[in-house]
Amino acid sequence: MEINKGNFIDTRKNSIHDFFDGSRQSLPIALGYFPVSFTFGLMAVNGGIPVWIVILISMTNLTSAGQFAGTNLIIAGAGYVEITVTTFVINIRYMLMSLSLSQKIAQGVSNAKRWIMSFGITDETFTVAAMQKKDITFAFMLGLEILPYMGWALGTAAGAVVCTLLPETLQNSMGIALYAMFIALVIPAAKKSKAALAVSACAIFISSLLRWIPVFSVISGGWRIIIATLIACTLGAKFFPMEDVVNAG
Template sequence: MIFCVPVREKTEVEALNRENFRMGMRDGIPIALGYFAVSFAFGMTAVADGMRGMDAVIISATNVTSAGQFAGLGIILGDGSYLEILLSQLVINLRYMLMSFSLAQRMEPDAPLYKRLLMSFGVTDEIFGISITRPGYVRPDFHLGAMAVAIPGWVLGTATGAVMGKLLPAMILSALSVAIYGMFLAIIIPPMEKDHSLLGLVLAAMSLSAALAYGPELLEGALGLVSGLLPRLSSGTSVIIVTVFAAALFAWIRPLPQEEADADAAEEGREKVPADSTGNGGEKGRKK
């Protein structure tokens, strides 16, 4: 009887892990559908701009970051430097490091290292949202279950977009390219409805981006200078400048307390939190 206790405890832990993984897969299905739509636009755009479809799929499989991939695609197709790609990805994806810190503080104490390392690859806005809003400790198996559904959805969407980009007529591809702008509008508009100060930030970032892109040419025309006399910034450098400017400006005019930041980042996943039927419970989990 004495020897049966550890075996029974191990069996219960394994059953709990399987249940958490299953629940993660269930909650990851809506995320996968959203990822498919966005990555479809990425794959289609990459192929339309001259990139090989397999290269686009590899980028999606190794990055899983919509804004970072679109920015990187522009830099690659614009013959940008490795330094520009490095800096742009660092600035754009820095928020994932902050999300990882939040997850680490709530992590199940006995979570094995290999699961923590696997989780780090799938820290995205949406997966972070459904993981951090669950009561008690962050369960690695729940996070991994969501990754197991969401990331294939992202890669499959890219592959489908790349294939369709080769098959569809140019006129239809041109019409579908508006999906990229729709994606960014879908990202920007919902937060602006709750915080109107974001509108000023978006307009400031757009103005700076336009000034960097068209300013030298307009200034040359206004001053009667020879075209090409003033230096132009590459698209990668412009992305870095605009991203740093927008982040610094908003952090200065509207600093956000850590608790509110975590709540805002996780809000989209709040409605997806299932009933706590696996022992991942409220007060007991927080008091351990």
């Protein structure tokens, strides 16, 4: 009994240590999420979506680009199929990330805990978790994901509430912040990686063709995103294998 009690105490100490280790590494992610989700809250409320629904979206999703794309389609009055396919294509990478991290999860983690861990996987939390030299515990992932989740939800709430307090002219001008945010996300990655630059340029080129060539004008914005994403990613996978991308990073 004494040995079992000692093992229990050691396990609890390790879990607490892993939790705070994950929280420490997640702090920069949480701080980075706040201004992005603040912009999302501004954009969504400015588009006519009620504040409580905007906050609920960010509390039940943690998908950044998927939320922006899906919410823009909602504001534009797109159909359910278009919204569903668009968000699925944009967010399918999380499925691949989850499968990859499943190989690093410590033994004994239940399926219920794995589902909880998968909810908080984003590009940034995946990167931090994948770089760990040891097996990933539930406590570590919980610590890694809680602060970014709070940063995303609180940023959205702040942006949504502030938007209701701003004058209408200033609300309308806040749409520029969305384009500035995407430029800030794309440019650094494109400067570091030829693959990212090529895929981004390809997606922009295809989207422009679909938007400005008259014969394609009947295609809605959501389907343009889907088509451009699929073609650009397919070409990127063909001409820039994973090892080339990793070496470029």
